[in-house]
Amino acid sequence: MENFNIFIRSIFVDNMIFAYFLGMCSFLAVSKNVKTAFGLGLAVTFMLAITLPINYLLNTYVLKEGALAWLGPEYAHVDLSFLSLIMFIAVIASMTQLVEMTVEKFAPSLYASLGIFLPLIAVNCAILGGSLFMQQRDFPSVGTSICAGIGWGIGWVLAITAIAAIRERLANYSKIPKPLQGVGITFILTGLMGIAFMSFLGIKI
């Protein structure tokens, strides 16, 4: 039950884009049409769902203070948490490379439309942010990290799909001043949606 709560919480209350403003770069650049946006969203969800449990295991059994106790009593005081940033990034980068090769092989059209933003998933702040939140909040189990990862991913998909849909409509039906078209209006839109999502803050499930 608790895992389900964390799942729902991650989608709405802790929404990566509108509550923490993480993962903005690819969010702004790839949200031109719904299909590509959805594809990238799925890739991000997949990455979060994989890297969070891996990093959780890494954190619990290698990095945390006393995590190496299973090696023997003399390792019980080793604290490797200063390495966590580099370890997390290494996991995320290798997973990204894997996903990139898979997408290139099986969905070349998606690969072409994502362009440079596929390798940039590795530095998508949402994914590193997810792992850092996991460490900071001390998740109790692998299940929780998987739920939170999928929840954050779905929240991200929701946000990018919503913005992409709005942008598609805006491009066809509204009279925006020429210089504001495209990225400019998207920034302002995201800001406004962020203010709207602030009403979720403080809701306890």
Next chain:
Amino acid sequence: MAEKIKLKEVFFNPFSKNNPVIVQILGICSVLAVTAKLEPSIVMGFSVIAVLAFSNVIISLIRNTIPTNIRIIVQLVVVAGLVVVVNQLLLAFAYDVAMQLSVFISLIITNCILMGRLEAFAMANRPWPSFLDGVGNGIGYALILIIVGFFRELLGSGTLLGYQVVPDAFYEAGYVNNGLMILPPMALILVGCIIWVHRSFNKDIEG
């Protein structure tokens, strides 16, 4: 490189015409996070210039020996190493600011500008152009950071670099600081406005 790259353009384009933040839309996260005050914005800007310039040079030097399949990991390791160096330097020489920025300096690793420039420029060019490209893009990034930081601190807290600039008489007359400016959504809206102004002067940029 068969064709000759114009060094001057490589250096000056990122200031305005090809600005990393408002034209290439890279590195937005940190723009939102550190710009609530002006001073951290400036320090952050300089840190990014340093990391970007040197990671560009290093990647450019070893670009022919990196296997394509693991290039992302190699790039991130180089960047992570440089970020640690910058962090230690700040801790040694600018302790107060480093304490304010500590988390965000580490987050330079995930700053998309770095990966973007490494992928798009340093992997295909020689060290000297790459260095200029890094410095140029870093300065372009710092410029936006400073503009946003300036307005957010002025309107949100009524101070600049920690000194009060809005006179007390204004507050007595009923002027109130705009608390919304401190929150991240306003940074987005400000950047949106900067893009608006910038595009009205540079009409040829496609949205």
